[in-house]
Amino acid sequence: MKNPPVFLLFPPGWIYTTGGSNLALPLLKGYLEASGIETYLFDLNIGLSDYFKIKISNCKIESACEIPSLENLNKPYYLSQDKMSAIAKPYGATWDIQLGFNYDGCSFSSSDEIRKFSEFNSPFDSYYDEELINQVEKLNPSIIGISVCSAAQLLTTFQIVRILKRTGYSGKIILGGNIITRLEKSFLKDWVFELIDGIVVFQGEIALSSLYFALQIGKELDYIPNLIWKKKGEIKKNKIEYLPQKDFGRPSYVNLSFKSYWGINYIPVLGSRGCYYGKCTFCSIPFAYGNNGFLGHDNPLSVYDDMVNGFDLSGINNYKFMEEALHPAILRKLSDKIISENFDCEFEGYARLDSFWQDEKFLQNISKAGLRKVYLGLELITSDKRGLLNKSDSNKALEMLKKFSDAGIKTHIFTLFGYPGTGIEEAVNTIEFVLQNKNLIDTLDIFPFYYAKHTKVPFIDIINNKAEDWALEHKYMPAIEEVLTMAQTSELCYQLEDIIWNEIPKWLHPIYRLYSPWSTKESNNNTVIKEQFTYV
Amino acid sequence: MKSNQNHSQNTKETFTEDLRKIIKERFTFGQKSTPPNDTKRPKSGKGL
Numbered sequence: 001m002k003n004p005p006v007f008l009l010f011p012p013g014w015i016y017t018t019g020g021s022n023l024a025l026p027l028l029k030g031y032l033e034a035s036g037i038e039t040y041l042f043d044l045n046i047g048l049s050d051y052f053k054i055k056i057s058n059c060k061i062e063s064a065c066e067i068p069s070l071e072n073l074n075k076p077y078y079l080s081q082d083k084m085s086a087i088a089k090p091y092g093a094t095w096d097i098q099l100g101f102n103y104d105g106c107s108f109s110s111s112d113e114i115r116k117f118s119e120f121n122s123p124f125d126s127y128y129d130e131e132l133i134n135q136v137e138k139l140n141p142s143i144i145g146i147s148v149c150s151a152a153q154l155l156t157t158f159q160i161v162r163i164l165k166r167t168g169y170s171g172k173i174i175l176g177g178n179i180i181t182r183l184e185k186s187f188l189k190d191w192v193f194e195l196i197d198g199i200v201v202f203q204g205e206i207a208l209s210s211l212y213f214a215l216q217i218g219k220e221l222d223y224i225p226n227l228i229w230k231k232k233g234e235i236k237k238n239k240i241e242y243l244p245q246k247d248f249g250r251p252s253y254v255n256l257s258f259k260s261y262w263g264i265n266y267i268p269v270l271g272s273r274g275c276y277y278g279k280c281t282f283c284s285i286p287f288a289y290g291n292n293g294f295l296g297h298d299n300p301l302s303v304y305d306d307m308v309n310g311f312d313l314s315g316i317n318n319y320k321f322m323e324e325a326l327h328p329a330i331l332r333k334l335s336d337k338i339i340s341e342n343f344d345c346e347f348e349g350y351a352r353l354d355s356f357w358q359d360e361k362f363l364q365n366i367s368k369a370g371l372r373k374v375y376l377g378l379e380l381i382t383s384d385k386r387g388l389l390n391k392s393d394s395n396k397a398l399e400m401l402k403k404f405s406d407a408g409i410k411t412h413i414f415t416l417f418g419y420p421g422t423g424i425e426e427a428v429n430t431i432e433f434v435l436q437n438k439n440l441i442d443t444l445d446i447f448p449f450y451y452a453k454h455t456k457v458p459f460i461d462i463i464n465n466k467a468e469d470w471a472l473e474h475k476y477m478p479a480i481e482e483v484l485t486m487a488q489t490s491e492l493c494y495q496l497e498d499i500i501w502n503e504i505p506k507w508l509h510p511i512y513r514l515y516s517p518w519s520t521k522e523s524n525n526n527t528v529i530k531e532q533f534t535y536v
Numbered sequence: 537m538k539s540n541q542n543h544s545q546n547t548k549e550t551f552t553e554d555l556r557k558i559i560k561e562r563f564t565f566g567q568k569s570t571p572p573n574d575t576k577r578p579k580s581g582k583g584l
Binding site: 077098099424431491492496508 | 548551554555556558559562575576577578579
């Protein structure tokens with residue numbers, strides 16, 4: 001008799017203005033299938049885009065980017081946004097292209113409100129009934145795993161869980177993902193565990209495969225790493241184990257509806273797990289990886305195989321590296337392999353301003369291999385205060401930007417204003433710097449400082465707020481005079497972002513980002529994106 | 537670093553006025569006109 005499969009869901013709430021899927025579920029699927037477990041994945045977020053026909057066509061995106069004024073970029077954006085708003089409005093809700101779905105008056109930071117509002121009817125109910133429940137009934141999975149990677153997905157996750165329960169699904173419902181890991185203790189509530197069977201924190205590969213086999217043979221669940229579950233009425237936390245490098249799996253992109261993603265499409269890939277540095281004081285990303293934020297590098301030749309497999313499956317040869325910071329150990333060997341195999345591709349990824357990027361020969365080689373854009377954490381231009389962020393990177397940002405430009409590699413700049421101990425002057429100097437060097441920069445973000453949970457930042461005091469138990473950031477007060485308040489930081493970012501909107505709107509506009517990393521539209525028009533399979 | 541001092545004691549209005557003054561002093565935009573207030577801007581869904 002055929003064993004029941006695992007069904008992995010990516011709930012609505014993820015941003016639409018990306019060119020490809022989230023990588024969490026393809027990684028899990030690949031690992032589970034290599035372990036002999038039949039696994040299906042369903043990106044409900046992008047499925048909704050198809051269901052309601054809200055996707056912005058590439059034709060409109062390319063047309064808007066020919067002269068990327070705010071007005072031109074807004075046209076296609078608000079055609080879809082207005083349609084989404086109209087769908088949500090009768091439900092007393094908003095549905096935003098980037099921020100997801102929410103009811104008026106509901107805060108994702110409050111478990112009480114998520115509990116309450118997740119019982120409300122949603123404009124997505126008919127989609128869940130027609131698409132999701134239909135698939136669940138056909139597959140009859142032993143485990144449904146739901147990956148929660150943004151706060152907005154908390155609400156839709158519990159709506160989906162309630163529907164699964166209501167329609168009689170009797171297998172295990174397990175939640176995981178970055179948000180669940182970051183919430184961990186505050187997530188352990190009786191009402192949550194009345195709806196679900198467990199959560200998995202940190203990496204889910206070993207936990208899900210172990211759970212699957214334990215359920216098959218009726219074995220106890222106490223030994224399953226990273227699983228938090230209910231045993232005899234008590235919530236039990238099993239031991240934590242981070243995924244060892246030897247167990248890194250290969251992603252499986254089967255079941256993804258590549259054509260559905262907005263903009264010029266890419267396939268997500270992963271060269272390293274986490275951030276090889278991981279010590280920036282403001283950054284909470286390392287926490288969710290565990291192991292001090294870094295699990296290790298993958299084998300570059302295996303990553304190359306992932307790229308080729310993705311192309312063979314989808315016809316897409318653009319790739320986004322999802323690790324927090326590209327590392328030369330991966331890039332060198334991968335580039336050599338791409339060049340030696342004459343594999344035609346383009347790729348982009350996040351990067352630190354580390355000195356290896358100053359090596360012109362290295363840059364030329366990876367550019368030849370296909371690197372088209374890097375997303376750089378500048379935060380602030382060099383000053384006597386920048387050291388407070390503990391970035392420990394190069395102070396030669398301008399030199400690097402010039403070298404990236406010379407090598408034909410575009411740059412995105414992340415800025416961070418209002419970090420305690422930094423203020424107006426550092427922020428204004430940074431904006432002045434980017435505007436003076438605008439020809440070296442393709443896109444930019446301005447982030448206000450947030451006091452992320454699981455980070456420790458000096459000179460500020462946390463304001464405790466029990467009602468916001470699922471907040472991912474603390475509210476805070478300055479502990480010393482020189483620190484900006486949250487309101488001042490917000491105002492600082494608003495005013496400086498206003499300058500950028502007026503001067504170079506394409507830097508901030510999501511429509512431009514769906515287009516800019518990749519080369520000519522002619523080559524993309526020639527890409528034949530293959531249809532994907534149905535589940536059963 | 538004078539502009540960093542004492543901001544936490546300022547009212548929001550004073551801070552905003554100070555900031556506007558600094559921006560006006562530091563940035564000159566000559567040719568470009570500010571768009572009308574009703575020009576929409578997408579909400580920020582940053583980092584991606």
